[in-house]
Amino acid sequence: xxLAFSAxxxxxxxxxxxxxxxxxxxxxxxxPTRGMVVAxxxxxxxxxxxxLNDGGNAVDAAVATALALAVVYPEAGNLGxxxxxxxxxxxxxxxxxxxxxxxxxSTSLALYTDDRGRIVAExxxxxPLSVGVPGSxxxxxxxxxxxxxxxxxxxxxxxxxxxxxxDGFVVDARLARDLANPALRQRFGDDATxxxxxxxxxxxxxxxxxxxxxxxxxxxxxxxxDGPSAFYSGVNAARIVRALRLAAKSSDDxxxxxxxxxxxxxxxYQIEWREPLRGWFRGLEVISMPPPSSGGIILLETLGVLDxxxxxxxxxxxxxxxxxxxxxxxxxxxxxxxxxxxxxEALRRAFVERATHLGDPKFTPVPLRExxxxxxxxxxxxxxxxxxxxxxxxxVEPPHEGSNTTHLSVLDAQGNAxxxxxxxxxxxxxxxxxxxAGFILNDELDDFAFGSAANQFGLVGGEANALAPxxxxxxxxxxxxxxxxxxxxxxxxxxxxxxxxxTAVIGVMLRxxxxxxxxxxxxxxxxxxxxxxxxxxxxxxxxxxxxxGGLERRGHVLKRDVAPWGSVQAIRVxxxxxxxxxxxxxxxxxxxxxxxxx
Ligand code: DON
Numbered sequence: 038x039x040l041a042f043s044a045x046x047x048x049x050x051x052x053x054x055x056x057x058x059x060x061x062x063x064x065x066x067x068x069p070t071r072g073m074v075v076a077x078x079x080x081x082x083x084x085x086x087x088x089l090n091d092g093g094n095a096v097d098a099a100v101a102t103a104l105a106l107a108v109v110y111p112e113a114g115n116l117g118x119x120x121x122x123x124x125x126x127x128x129x130x131x132x133x134x135x136x137x138x139x140x141x142x143s144t145s146l147a148l149y150t151d152d153r154g155r156i157v158a159e160x161x162x163x164x165p166l167s168v169g170v171p172g173s174x175x176x177x178x179x180x181x182x183x184x185x186x187x188x189x190x191x192x193x194x195x196x197x198x199x200x201x202x203x204d205g206f207v208v209d210a211r212l213a214r215d216l217a218n219p220a221l222r223q224r225f226g227d228d229a230t231x232x233x234x235x236x237x238x239x240x241x242x243x244x245x246x247x248x249x250x251x252x253x254x255x256x257x258x259x260x261x262x263d264g265p266s267a268f269y270s271g272v273n274a275a276r277i278v279r280a281l282r283l284a285a286k287s288s289d290d291x292x293x294x295x296x297x298x299x300x301x302x303x304x305x306y307q308i309e310w311r312e313p314l315r316g317w318f319r320g321l322e323v324i325s326m327p328p329p330s331s332g333g334i335i336l337l338e339t340l341g342v343l344d345x346x347x348x349x350x351x352x353x354x355x356x357x358x359x360x361x362x363x364x365x366x367x368x369x370x371x372x373x374x375x376x377x378x379x380x381x382e383a384l385r386r387a388f389v390e391r392a393t394h395l396g397d398p399k400f401t402p403v404p405l406r407e408x409x410x411x412x413x414x415x416x417x418x419x420x421x422x423x424x425x426x427x428x429x430x431x432x433v434e435p436p437h438e439g440s441n442t443t444h445l446s447v448l449d450a451q452g453n454a455x456x457x458x459x460x461x462x463x464x465x466x467x468x469x470x471x472x473x474a475g476f477i478l479n480d481e482l483d484d485f486a487f488g489s490a491a492n493q494f495g496l497v498g499g500e501a502n503a504l505a506p507x508x509x510x511x512x513x514x515x516x517x518x519x520x521x522x523x524x525x526x527x528x529x530x531x532x533x534x535x536x537x538x539x540t541a542v543i544g545v546m547l548r549x550x551x552x553x554x555x556x557x558x559x560x561x562x563x564x565x566x567x568x569x570x571x572x573x574x575x576x577x578x579x580x581x582x583x584x585x586g587g588l589e590r591r592g593h594v595l596k597r598d599v600a601p602w603g604s605v606q607a608i609r610v611x612x613x614x615x616x617x618x619x620x621x622x623x624x625x626x627x628x629x630x631x632x633x634x635x
Contacts, residue, residue, distance in 0.1 A: 065127060066524035068452050071633045073616040074098055075606040076445040077533075077626035080206060081105035081114070084197040085447060089631035094186040095447040096124060097194055099455040100177050102445050104198035107173070108253060109206055111235075111477060112215050112464045113443040113533065116256065116268070118479040119172030120459030121326045123313060123516040124184055125526055127452040131324045131518070132184065133313040136176020137509040138169025138481040141302045144506050148296040149487055156490045163224065165281040165297045167467045167480035169510065170306045173459060174260055174268040179308045195261035202257060202475070205249035211624070213244040215464060224468035228284070231470035231477065253475030273474055274303040280471040280478070316409055318344055318519075319551060321527065325517040327405065329397045332515025334408055335387040335539045340546070341414035342383035342421070348551070351376055365581040370552045374587025375423075380547075381567045381574050381593060382421040384540060388569035389429060392486075396501035397509040403501070425592035427572035441466070442514065442533030444606045448616055450631065454526045454608075456516035460533070463493065484510035494535035497570050515539045519550065527610050532621070534603035540566045541603030549609055556609040560619040564603065575599040 072095070074085035085102035093101075099122065106114025119138040125131045149160045160166045181191050208216075215221055216235050225231040234250060235242060242248055259267040267273060278293065278300055285294040293299040313324050314333035318340045325333030352371030359367055367373035390408055395401075407413055442460035460479070461467075467480040485508075486498030502511040513536045519528040528549065532541045541564055548559035563579030573594040576585065585595055604624035609617045618628025 066452050066520075066526075067614060068450060069448060069526075069610050069616050070450070070614045071616065072098070072447070072449040072631035073608050073618045073628065074102055074445065074447050074631075075608055075618045075620050075626070075628040076102050076106065077113070077443045077604060077606060077620070077624060078106060078110045079627035080109045080201065081445070082627040082629045085445070086629040086631050087197070088189065088194065089449055092186070092188050093449075094451065095449040095453040095455045096180055096184040097186050097189050098449065099445060099447045099457050100181045100185065100191070101194040101197060102447065103173075103177055103457060103459060104195050104257065105201060106443055106445070106459075107257075107476070108198050108201045108250060110212075110443060112212070113441050113459070113461055115171075115459060115461050115466070115479065116173050116260075116476040117171045117471070118459060118461040118466060119169070119481060120176065120457065121330055121512070121514050121516055122176065122180055122455060122457040123324060123326060123518055124180075125324060125454045125518045125520060126184065131313045131315070133311045133326055134176055134180055135309040135311050135329065135509070136172035136179070137329055137512060138172050138479055139302070139306065140169055140482060140485070140504060140506055140508050140510070141296060141298050142506045143293065143299065144296045144482075144504060146487065146504055149504070156487045158487075158490060161483040161485070161487060162463065162480050162493060163468060165285040165294060165467075165469070167482050168281060168298055168469065168478045169481040170298050170302045171479060172306065172308065175265045175306055175308050178260070178265050191264070192261040195257050199254050199257045199261065202250040202254035205247040208242045208244055208246050208248050210244045212248070213242060216241040221464055224463070224465050225470070226468060228468060228470055230472045230475070231468065234470065234475065250475050252473050256474045256476060269303045269306055270300075274300050276471050276474045277303065277478070280469055283472075284469045314405070314409065316341065318546075321519050321521060321550060323517065323519050325515060327398075328395055328403050328511070329509040330512040330514050331391045331395045332513050332539045332542070333517070334395065334405070335384070335391060335513070336515055336517060336543060337409045338387040338390065338414065338417070339380075339383045339543050341409065341411075342386070342418045343380060343547070345415065345418045346376075346379045348376055348379070365583045366587065367584060368581055370548075370554065372552075372584070374584050374591060377565070377584065377588055378423070378425065378591050378593070379421060381565070381588075382426060383417070384543075384567040385426065385429065385569050386417050386420070388536070388567070391511075392496070392498045392569065394501055396498070396503075396511050400505055400508050401501040423591065425588075427592065427594060429569070442535075442538070444516065444531035444533060444604070446529040446531060446606050446608045446618075448526060448529055448608050448610065450633070452526055454518050454529045456518050456529050456531050458514040458516045458531045458533070458538070460514065481510055484512060486511075491570070495571065496536055496568065513538050515542045517542055517546075519546070525610065528607065530605060530607040532603045532605040536568045537566045537602045540564065540568075541605050545605050545607060556607055556617045556619040560605045560607060560621050564601075566602070577601050
C-alpha cells in the first residue's frame with residue numbers, strides 16, 4: 038500500500054514536472070519597461086541607445102557600443118585586443134562567446150628568459166612578445182551574425198564608430214590625463230604611428246582638442262564591409278606582422294620574429310562559443326563566464342560559500358549591538374568584522390583554486406563541476422573558522438592597475454541582455470600601434486603564469502596557465518547576468534580591474550541582491566580585495582575603523598585607504614520592470630535609457 042502510494046506519488050510528480058517544464062517553455066519572461074546601455078564613455082553608450090531606439094536588440098547595441106569604445110576610449114576599447122560576451126536572450130538558452138587572444142604558434146618560455154634562465158617580466162608586458170592574436174574583430178562580428186536582430190548590417194552598426202574615427206571627437210579629461218601621464222606615454226616609446234596620432238608635434242592632445250583617427254576609420258570600414266577576413270588576412274594582417282617586426286627592431290625585414298604573431302596565427306584565429314557557468318544565489322540564477330576566464334568560478338564559489346553562513350542573523354545582531362552600545366562595530370548595513378572575515382576567507386580560497394586549477398580548457402582539464410559543486414563549497418565553508426588563514430599565501434605585491442579593460446552592460450525592452458568585457462590588458466596595451474591601420478595591439482600574454490613569477494597584477498599560477506602555442510591566457514573578466522526563476526533578468530554587471538574585477542562584481546552583487554542597497558549605492562560603496570597572494574587585504578577608504586580593527590584582531594593583515602579600483606557598469610531591473618543603470622563614479626561613463634517599450 039505504502040509502496041503503491043509512493044509509486045503513484047512519483048508518477049504524479051514526474052508528470053507534474055513534465056507539464057511544468059512544458060509550461061515553463063511557453064510564457065515569455067515579463068519585459069522591462071525600456072532598454073538601457075551602460076558603458077565607460079558617454080559617446081559610446083549613446084550610440085548603443087540610438088540602436089535600441091531604432092529597433093535593434095541588445096546584441097546590436099552591444100556591438101555598436103564596443104566598436105565605438107575602440108575609437109573614443111583607446112586606453113581599453115579595442116580592435117587589437119579580446120574579451121568575453123555573455124548573452125541571455127529573452128527566448129532560448131544563455132550563450133557565452135570567448136574572443137580571448139591566443140599565444141602565437143612560435144612562442145616558447147625561453148623567449149621570456151635571460152641567459153641565466155630568469156623571467157624578464159618586461160617582455161610579456163611591452164613590445165612584440167607581449168602581444169596575443171587579437172580576438173575582438175572576429176568576436177564582435179560573430180556576435181552580430183549569430184545573435185543580432187538582423188535589422189542592421191554589421192556595417193550599419195559600425196558606421197557611428199567610423200564617423201567618430203574619421204571626423205574626430207573631443208578629447209575628454211580622462212583621455213587627456215592618460216596621454217599626459219609620463220608612465221603611459223613611455224609605453225608608446227618610439228612608436229611613430231601612436232606618437233603621430235596622440236602627440237601631434239610631440240605634445241599630448243589636451244582636453245577639448247579633437248582626436249581624428251583616419252587610419253582606424255579605414256580599418257573599421259574594411260571590417261564593416263568585408264568582415265573579419267579584412268582584419269585577419271591580406272593587407273591588414275601584413276601590417277600587424279610588420280608592426281611587430283618593427284617593434285622587435287628585427288634586421289630581417291621579411292621573416293616573422295620568433296614568438297610574435299604571424300600571418301598564419303592571424304589566419305587561424307578562432308572564437309569559441311562556450312557553455313556559460315550557472316549557479317544559484319538566494320533563489321536567483323547567476324550566469325557567468327567559464328574558463329579561460331576564472332571570473333565565473335571565483336564568483337560562484339565565493340557566493341556559494343557565503344550563502345551558507347548566517348549573514349542575515351549576524352547583521353541583525355551587529356545592528357542591535359551598534360544601537361545598544363553606540364559603537365561603530367558594523368557599517369550601516371550591519372556588515373561587521375565577522376561577515377567580512379567570512380567573505381575574505383571565501384575569496385582567499387577561490388583564488389587558491391584559480392592559481393592551482395584554472396587555465397585554457399583546451400590545454401588543461403579544468404574540474405569545473407567539482408569547483409562549483411555543493412560538496413566543494415560546503416567543504417570550503419567548513420574550513421573557515423573564526424581566525425584568518427594567511428598561511429596559505431605567498432607574499433607577492435600587486436601594483437595598482439589602471440583602466441585598461443572596459444565593460445558594457447546592455448538590456449533591451451524585450452528583456453534580452455548582454456554583458457561584455459573587453460581588454461588590451463594594460464592601459465594602451467603593448468603600446469604598439471599598427472601603422473596605417475590605427476589600432477593598438479594588446480599585451481595579453483602577461484596573463485599567462487611565467488614560472489613562479491607573478492604577473493603585473495600580482496597573480497601567480499601554475500602549469501594550468503603556463504604559456505603554450507595557441508593557448509588562451511587565463512582571465513578574471515567576469516561578465517555576469519542574474520535572472521529570476523521566471524527568466525526575467527534582474528542584473529547585468531561587469532567591470533575592469535584585473536583580479537579586482539571579480540571582487541568588485543561580487544561586492545556589488547552582494548550589496549544589491551542580499552543587503553538591499555540601490556544599485557547606485559552598491560556601486561559607490563567602498564570595496565575590499567583579497568586574492569590569496571599577497572596575504573593582505575586591500576581596503577578602499579570608507580570602512581568603519583572598528584570593523585577593520587576587528588578584522589586585525591582575527592589575524593587579517595590590512596592595507597587601508599588604498600586608491601579606488603574597478604569600474605562597475607551595471608543595470609538592475611526593479612520588480613516594476615524599470616531598469617536602473619549605474620556607471621561607476623570611480624571612472625564614470627554613462628547609463629542611458631532607451632525610449633519606453635510598449
Ligand atoms: O583578462 C584579464 O583578467 C586581464 N587582462 C584584465 C586586465 C584589466 O582588467 C586591467 N584593468 N583595469
